[in-house]
Amino acid sequence: MNDNNIKCMYFNHRFKEKPNDKVGWVQKSLTQADITIENLADALVNGASFKPGVLVGGNKAKNWTQQQLFGLDFDDGIRIEEAYNKVSSLGITPCFMYTTFSHKEEHHKFRMIFCNDTVITDGNIRDRLQATLMGVIGGIDEVCFNRDRLFFGGKGQVVLHPDYEARINAESIIEKYWNKDYEQYISNAKSKSKKKKSTAAFSKSKDKANTDKEYQPYENFNVKAIKEHDVEYLRKVLAHEPIEFENKNEFWDYIYSELDIAELIDIDNPCSFCCVLHDDHNPSANIFTTQNGVQKYRCCSENLTLNIKQLIEMLGNFKSEYKAIQFIMDIYNLSIKESQWSIEQRENIDLMISNITLNKFKELCPQADKNIKNAKDTFLMMLSIARNNVYSEKFSNNDGEIVFFVTHKRLAECLGMNTNQKRIDKVGKYIKMLVYHDLIRILDDSQIPKELLMKAIKYSGTDKRSGNHVNFYAIPSWVIQQLSTIENNGVRWKEKGYRIAGISFDMFYRSEGFDVAASLYPQYKKKKNEDGEIVNRTTTKTSDERTLKISEVILNCIRGKGYCTEKEVVYILGNKYRYVVTETQIKRSLNEIMDSYGLKKVKANKVLKEQYNIDSEGYPNIIIEDVI
Ligand SMILES: [Zn+2]
Incomplete structure (x- = not known):
């Protein structure tokens, strides 16, 4: 997400003096890194080392694969300000400069680091750019030409002339400043490395560079671009x-x-x-x-x-x-044309992101902020997914909020986690926590624009494994009333003593009843009707109450010994709760309950009987958890 992230070879050891006797160690220790230009600059002025070229499979020039940063080495006596003014007058702005270990006030020694606006993967262009920069600026140590050039940091501690957003454009610099005299840098480097039989890719591009007297575009510059x-x-x-x-x-x-x-x-x-x-x-x-x-x-x-x-x-x-x-x-x-709506939505989300990252949310909703501490990354990731959806599809729900969808698995991937089941489940729990606080809303299918539903079906495909289920969300904006709702939910979360590990339909249901639990798990609001169609749950109050009682007993049994039978339910309800239900009523409620809580009814075979310690005669029907 950060445009200042670049790839280079990097070694974070902070040397205090120039590590002349440790070059081999440094060479071996360099690894490919994604690093922001800011962080790189800060590391270099404190003694870290880097190579601007990305090398794969070895640390020689022939291993060069790509490059975005370009470094110039100044050690012939030109002073920092003079060099900076010179490049500025040429319209070539470095991202930053730093002094080397051997820099002295009476003899300036320093480096200038430039960042190209694209990653260069063509060695020919890379060489042309490096040579052009060296040639047009002048007074630069020729050894910095090489593709495998290693740059030590320095001990200056201060980044000079930082302008991290500054970019150069290889194409326009070469076009404007290339001079065939600069060819010498390329051919010198070539003759030095000639004895090492370099790989075909390297020598081919070199040869090509030498035969082209004038600068020639690529074979197909458009494709390269x-x-x-x-x-x-x-x-x-x-x-x-x-x-x-x-x-x-x-x-x-x-x-x-x-x-x-x-x-x-x-x-x-x-x-x-x-x-x-x-x-x-x-x-x-x-x-x-x-x-x-x-x-x-x-x-x-x-x-x-x-x-x-x-x-x-x-x-x-x-x-x-x-x-x-x-x-x-x-x-x-x-x-x-961007609609006012999409501009507003994006601004809303940007505001939330900055409130969260700048700790403003902490002031607005202190308890909620405390509760969601570990879920913040998940929340931020969902915000950014929502933000992208503002643009890519103008989907919104009735409240005009952006509706978007994502699977737990995809979120875990976006968060850079190993996507094992444990991590994916954790993301799922964080999401429930965020939904509980009303920071995000989980929607059921009826609230989702049809077009988006189709898209989601396509996206999830047939992969129905846990974590691949597509959920739909909306993000309510933080108007003042909403902030107080969020904080109230935070306070209630704390009062109820909820813990991330315990998050389940059951936990919320036991503590706050069906409606709260169902709002967090909207798929449970559905049931199958007599024709086997999925319909919204619209039961009468008495049957709801009965269903709840029955499910409570069933869940209790299952928690206690792993299974439950219909007979037991009748017995327990009658004796313990003085609540008379017929077996028919139980049967009526049972499917609904099993759907809701992920249970199933099976005939207890020998294995199951052993597993649950059932010592009755025959093979009774038992209700157990439907483990996928
Ligand atoms: Zn082809």
């Missing part, structure tokens, strides 16, 4: 007029029927070309238009047919549809 999510470049070459659509449908019609795939991936002959999705030496791809006027990309050797959105998703390796759509909108200059 999609792969690297380089919006700026595509925006420039596609040069699309801005369009604002009234709604999503209009938008999608336009995307599928008006946009030209051949233009997007820069193909001259759409009838036959080498596939851009795989290493294709004989043209096996083409672009065609369906009867409905939708353009499709077809790769015959992989037997793939994709529309423009799917093609972008695959090429760009997008993990979320939302991001891919955003990317399409960005590169083609498209937008959809």
Whole structure:
């Protein structure tokens, strides 16, 4: 979520002096890290080490795979301010600077770190950019050219000229400043590493760099740009007029029927070309238009047919549809009119997120805040899921709140947990706790827009294992009355002595009755009618009461010895509670109860009899927990 998160090789050991005698140890200890630029800067001024290039399978230049940060080493006497002014005048802004271990006031030694606006995966471009930066700025130690360049930190403790949002754009810097004299940096590095038989990928791109006298774009720059999510470049070459659509449908019609795939991936002959999705030496791809006027990309050797959105998703390796759509909108200059509603909703949620993270919620609802301490991450994650839904689908319930759905399992994944059953169950319990406080609302199917229901069914598929159940939620906004509801619920939670571990339908039901429990577990509000259809529970008061009494007895028995029989229920109700029920009435209530509490009726076979210590004759029907 943080755009300042970058990948690099990183070693967090904080050296106090330059570790000249420990270079080998540092090399071996570097690991690939996702780190914010802020944190990296702070670590470097306190002695940590890093490599801007991401190396996989070894720590040599040939192991280079990608890079976003670029470092320059200044040690020929230029002073910090002078260098900073120089790059600023060139319009190349570093994210930060720091002094090295050997920096002295009379001889400045320092580094400048830049961040490219996209991750560069093409070694050729990486080398060009590094060489251009070194050449145009000047006075830089040539050793910092290498792809495997290691940078030690320093002991300056203060980050110089921090501007963590600053980005450079490789394409425009190379275009503006590339000079063929800078080729020497690349060829020097090459001749040094020549004796090491580097991998094909490395030497190939090197050779290519050497044969191109002038700067040449990639073989297919558009495809590369999609792969690297380089919006700026595509925006420039596609040069699309801005369009604002009234709604999503209009938008999608336009995307599928008006946009030209051949233009997007820069193909001259759409009838036959080498596939851009795989290493294709004989043209096996083409672009065609369906009867409905939708353009499709077809790769015959992989037997793939994709529309423009799917093609972008695959090429760009997008993990979320939302991001891919955003990317399409960005590169083609498209937008959809945002309703006042969606703007408001997003602002509401942003406000909640900042209230939670800035500890304002603690002041507003102290007890609730205390209760949900461990559930906060789950809550924040749900808020951000809801926030994304404001944009991607204008779904709302009758109160105008955003309705969204997610499974416990998916939430656990989003929270970066190992998704074992225990963790997933824990997330489920946190959610019940949040629902209890009315921080989120769990909805039953009748409150859900039909379109969303269909989407959810598609999303969950047929996987009905525990934790995969799709639940629907809404987030009530924190108007003043709502805040007092939340805090009151928090106080009640404490008074009742609820614990996370005990969270279950039963816990809430025993302590606060059916309505409270049912509001937390809306699926229990349903029952099957005589025709086997699922209908809302609309029973008379007496039968409700009877059902409750019966279920209480059943649950008690099961808690005590693991099972219960219908005879027992009649006996216990009559003797203990002086409450007469017929077996028919029990039968009438039983299905409902079993549905509600996850119980089942089975014939006690030999195994079950042993398990529950049943010593009666024959094989009676028993009611037990329906363990999935
Ligand atoms: Zn292909």
